[in-house]
Amino acid sequence: MKKDHFDVPVDRRETSSMKWERYKDRDILPMWVADTDFTTAPVITEALQARVAHGVFGYTQRPAELNGVMTERLRRLYGWETDEQWFVWLPGLVSGLHLSCRTVASPVTLTPDTIYPPFRSAPTLSGGQHLGIPMVQQQGRWLIDFSALEAAITAQTRLLLFCNPHNPGGTVYRRAELEQLAEICARHDLLICSDEIHCDMILEPGVEHIPLASLGPDIAARTITLMAPSKTFNIAGLGSSVAIIPDQALRNRFRKVRRGIVPDVNLLGYTAALAAYKDGDDWHQQQLKYLRSNRDYLLAEINRIPGLRLAHFDATYLAWIDIRDAELDDPVTFFESAGVGMSPGKDFGDDNFMRLNFGCPRSTLEEAVRRLRQALTD
The missing domain is CATH 3.40.640.10 (Type I PLP-dependent aspartate aminotransferase-like (Major domain))
Structure with a gap:
């Protein structure tokens, strides 16, 4: 497997993806529901292809x-x-x-x-x-x-x-x-x-x-x-x-x-x-290494953006971002207007937060951070 496997963007449009269909035809990065934008382990794809080739379901x-x-x-x-x-x-x-x-x-x-x-x-x-x-x-x-x-x-x-x-x-x-x-x-x-x-x-x-x-x-x-x-x-x-x-x-x-x-x-x-x-464990360990790097990047960058705070966290590819200092009347609309679609904290019981899915290529994450920074500093 190539070292840059997780860096390769996968076009999920027109695949009936719940994550991507939400913002179809809009310039909004979908970083909400908890699935990643990585192709799964090759051993899984190969097993599925072999079973499909059997032809009886x-x-x-x-x-x-x-x-x-x-x-x-x-x-x-x-x-x-x-x-x-x-x-x-x-x-x-x-x-x-x-x-x-x-x-x-x-x-x-x-x-x-x-x-x-x-x-x-x-x-x-x-x-x-x-x-x-x-x-x-x-x-x-x-x-x-x-x-x-x-x-x-x-x-x-x-x-x-x-x-x-x-x-x-x-x-x-x-x-x-x-x-x-x-x-x-x-x-x-x-x-x-x-x-x-x-x-x-x-x-x-x-x-x-x-x-x-x-x-x-x-x-x-x-x-x-x-x-x-x-x-x-x-x-x-x-x-x-x-x-x-x-x-x-x-x-x-x-x-x-x-x-x-x-x-x-x-x-x-x-x-x-x-x-x-x-x-699938070898693939998974590579994924963890990549997600750990994404998490560390996000921790550093989010805490440099005025109005946003992100505490260090142990697990998941879901960042729980404190937005209280941004003092936003309508956080969902604000961030979508900035081009980043996150899960609203109110869905989880706390509207002082937004949840961002960073299970994506670094290039996507960097663009999301750029958009957030621009929206909160302009």
Whole structure:
């Protein structure tokens, strides 16, 4: 693979790309929804091409070796010993959030108050209530306020929706923080749905992802862990993810709620997931190196632009930019007029921020920074 692989722009126009269609025929760089503009690992493309060449696309089932590949991967990367029976494959992580809410049927579900939007909608669409828990910023890291969490728990609270690495903000929770969370949940008999979709997107050297359920048997028994290859390998459009549920009774309820409503992963989604987890690590390490360089560039440049601030962050390719000092009446319109399309912070619960996707060639990122600087200095 050429060293400049990730520098090569890919024309995604006229490909039914959600990301690029939003600003069709407008001079706005799409840097909002969380997919990257990189071609995926060649081993994935080759596996898909071979499967398509077969020419028959009937009903399918999970490849026999996929669960074994997954258990080996979790052991190798995180030291987490899992059982193949724990895995429930799904056509997307968001469906896992909704299924978790329906499985637990918590009258009140707790979530961080600044969070990926489906965390707030899933509890209410499942017939319950959503209650946001404040987050605190410690040396740039956004964390759940554990005191506020504990104070919010009542007899009506049975479920916590958790996100690690956190989206937005890119925080990776450390072991002591996870242990504190596990202790609170055990003491109050809470179940947890832990969204860990960005677990492979750690940019900070020396920082490691620790699956919440890997801490011990008690927390494992009360946790539904959600993971997927989609962010890691840029295959979100192929629709594959997995719920890891160690407790058999909880897993059975989850499967029952899912039955007849949420379909299986499609043929090409399974094909891509297997190829990614078996043979995609070399490509992924190159991607991480490139994204780390993009992050460091963005940290330096954003903090030179009047009105914008960006705290150092550990993970994801999603920068959580503080725009308070810019004092903008309509941030979305302002930045789109400048030619940069970002995700508005209000969608995540805080309109003092904008989220910028830097999973793109450096040339695109440099142009976005140039446009932002021009808009805020003219």
